[in-house]
Amino acid sequence: MKLVGEETFALCRDLLDDIVIVDTDAICSAIKDIFDDTRSITEPSGALALAGLKAYIAEHHCKGQTLVAVASGANMNFHRLRHVSERSEITEGQEGIFAVTIPEQPGSFRRFIDVLGSRNITEFNYRYGNDKQAHIFVGIQTSGPADLKHIAQELNSAALPALDLTHNEIAKIHIRYMVGGRTNQVPNERLVSFEFPERPGALGLFLNNMQSDWNITLFHYRNHGADFGRVLVGVDVPSADLHAFENFLDHVGYAYQDQTDNAAYKLFLSQASVA
Numbered sequence: 001m002k003l004v005g006e007e008t009f010a011l012c013r014d015l016l017d018d019i020v021i022v023d024t025d026a027i028c029s030a031i032k033d034i035f036d037d038t039r040s041i042t043e044p045s046g047a048l049a050l051a052g053l054k055a056y057i058a059e060h061h062c063k064g065q066t067l068v069a070v071a072s073g074a075n076m077n078f079h080r081l082r083h084v085s086e087r088s089e090i091t092e093g094q095e096g097i098f099a100v101t102i103p104e105q106p107g108s109f110r111r112f113i114d115v116l117g118s119r120n121i122t123e124f125n126y127r128y129g130n131d132k133q134a135h136i137f138v139g140i141q142t143s144g145p146a147d148l149k150h151i152a153q154e155l156n157s158a159a160l161p162a163l164d165l166t167h168n169e170i171a172k173i174h175i176r177y178m179v180g181g182r183t184n185q186v187p188n189e190r191l192v193s194f195e196f197p198e199r200p201g202a203l204g205l206f207l208n209n210m211q212s213d214w215n216i217t218l219f220h221y222r223n224h225g226a227d228f229g230r231v232l233v234g235v236d237v238p239s240a241d242l243h244a245f246e247n248f249l250d251h252v253g254y255a256y257q258d259q260t261d262n263a264a265y266k267l268f269l270s271q272a273s274v275a
Contacts, residue, residue: 020052020059027051028087034071041081042073087172095122096140096148097171099163100155104134106215110207115158116140119151120200121221125179127269128186128217128234137171137179139222184271186217186236190245191265194231195255198223202254209252210235211244218269232259234269 027044030051034042049069057067102108113121123139140151148164155162165171196202210216218234237245249256259265 020055022048022051022055025087026055028084030054031084032088040073041076042071043075044080045075046072094142095166096142096151097123097165097168097176098138098140098151098155099165099171100136100138101161102134102136104128104131104215106213108134109216109219110204111158112136112155112160113204113207115154115160116151118200120223121203122223123176124219124221125176126216126219127180128183128215128236129181131185136219137165137176180218180220180269182269182271183217186215186234187271188237188239189217189234189260189271190237191218191232191234191259191262191269192249193257193259194233195228196221196231197254198227198229202229206252206254210248211241214241214245 027047030047031042031044033054034040034047034050049071053067053069056062100112102112120141121138122141123137125137126134128134142148142151148166152162152164165175194206196206215236216233217236218232220232221229223229235245249258
């Protein structure tokens with residue numbers, strides 16, 4: 001019995017050595033990989049095998065081998081795909097999420113974009129809070145995990161304090177959808193929705209065409225893989241500049257709609273009423 005016990009223990013130890021642990025983001029990435037290669041959609045537990053196989057290959061530096069992962073896909077909820085899409089880019093090192101603090105003054109947004117250079121922004125959430133500093137929630141396309149440190153260093157060196165939230169679960173699940181709120185400090189806010197072409201430089205072109213003394217008070221954008229991006233922008237436009245603002249909208253070259261009278265905006269984002 002002792003020998004059998006030792007053999008069993010050795011077998012269990014060997015099996016434990018071969019167990020690979022992956023997180024939710026890795027499973028979402030595996031679902032995306034399977035879809036890209038086969039146009040098939042697997043359930044999360046079905047894609048787990050591929051996620052584990054990818055982690056195993058990376059850990060053991062496997063080359064020149066034939067490896068098999070068994071996948072299945074009956075239990076996928078259509079609405080869950082949104083979550084899968086959001087998370088897959090992060091685990092592949094193709095997207096980083098940051099909280100960045102910038103001075104609340106005209107030109108700061110443009111300076112932030114200049115620091116990022118040719119990197120593509122995948123998400124941007126911001127709402128005016130006070131006249132000193134702004135906290136923005138931003139997704140940035142990266143060239144791999146090592147690039148996250150470079151981005152943070154570049155922003156901090158430019159006096160734009162940056163906090164890497166790429167692996168912050170609360171930020172990814174909740175905070176990214178909660179940035180916003182009312183303010184009573186921008187009475188001349190105009191809200192406009194745009195369709196930006198999905199190409200590097202589109203945001204820079206928009207900012208460079210905007211009058212330098214207009215303050216952006218709200219900005220929301222998320223890349224959804226389409227040919228164009230839907231962007232919501234709030235701008236503090238003094239009454240004397242309304243004609244100039246209309247000219248800017250007509251000449252910037254992007255399709256737009258004025259949303260200042262939108263009912264949802266008035267309920268949740270416009271100037272707070274004073275009791």
